[in-house]
Amino acid sequence: MKFDIVYFLKSFPDLIKYVHYTISMSVISTIIGFVIASGLVALKLMHIKILTKIINIYISFFRGTPLLVQLFIFYYGVPQLISPLKNISPFQAMIVGLSLCGSAYMAEIIRGAIESVPKGQMEAALSIGMTQMQAFKRIVYPQAIRIAIPGIGNEFVDLLKSSSLAFVLGLTEILARAQMNAASSFKVLESYLALAIIYWILVEIFNFLQRIIEKKLAKAYK
Structure with a gap:
């Protein structure tokens, strides 16, 4: 089977329609995760023994377990114990999961x-x-x-790529759409290559913005 360049090029407009889910999940989760991480570090600096142990367990759990497992716990497990959470949407569950996981890494x-x-x-x-x-x-x-900043930037990139796990919760984002296209057209290489290029472009755009921020912050401390 030959590479279908026409289908490959047509895949981009279709996939880009779902990019806003990826970007919004990543940005919101990074902001919330940063706030939580800052709070955790501030609490640790208080040097309260029992509080420090709890925070260390929190960080250890989220860094030591797969994000996919965490998402299943938040979306399928926790709502069984807390009734109001039964109506949580896949998008909201992703925000919670990515934020908590990201906060553990950003705290360190x-x-x-x-x-x-x-x-x-x-x-x-x-x-x-x-x-x-x-x-x-x-x-x-x-x-x-x-x-x-560089470490937090790297964590944002990780969250951006990890947002692709939203498809396992039933959210139709960019990866889920690429899977649907590949399954319906049998153009697997074309669909996933287009997906990979979109992710690559998103990451490179952010890396460019990050370098600008780093340069500005560096000037302030000359």
């Missing part, structure tokens, strides 16, 4: 970034009369976030 990224900021920065801030919280919010955290 932010923690590592904070630890990489020289301790002298905190000491200098305290010496001029700042409280520890003020020093952290105004001096340490802004520098840590600048350091964490």
Whole structure:
């Protein structure tokens, strides 16, 4: 069977119609995950033993179990215990799953970034009369976030690609559409190659934007 270039090119407009699901899931999940991750790191910095252990278990669970299993738990398992969640949509379940999973990875990224900021920065801030919280919010955290940007960017890319798992929950997004096209036309290579190129373009666009952000942040600290 020869490669059908015409079908391959026609696949792009059809698949692009579903790209908004992929982008929205990735962006929303990254934002929510970042907020959760920042909260987890802030709580860990309080050095409350039992709280630190709970957070460590949370991070360990979401980093140590497959995302697909987590999605099945949130979409099929948890609603059996919590009745109001029975009406949760696949899209909402994906947001929850991606956000929680992403927060565990981003928490470690932010923690590592904070630890990489020289301790002298905190000491200098305290010496001029700042409280520890003020020093952290105004001096340490802004520098840590600048350091964490590449890691958070990589996590966004992972979430972007992981959003393809939405098809297992019944959400017709870009991967599900490519599967349908491949099954109905038997043009498997053409359908999935078009899909791969779209993902590639999305990632490259984000990488370009990330490099711009990194350059701007670097200028601010010259």
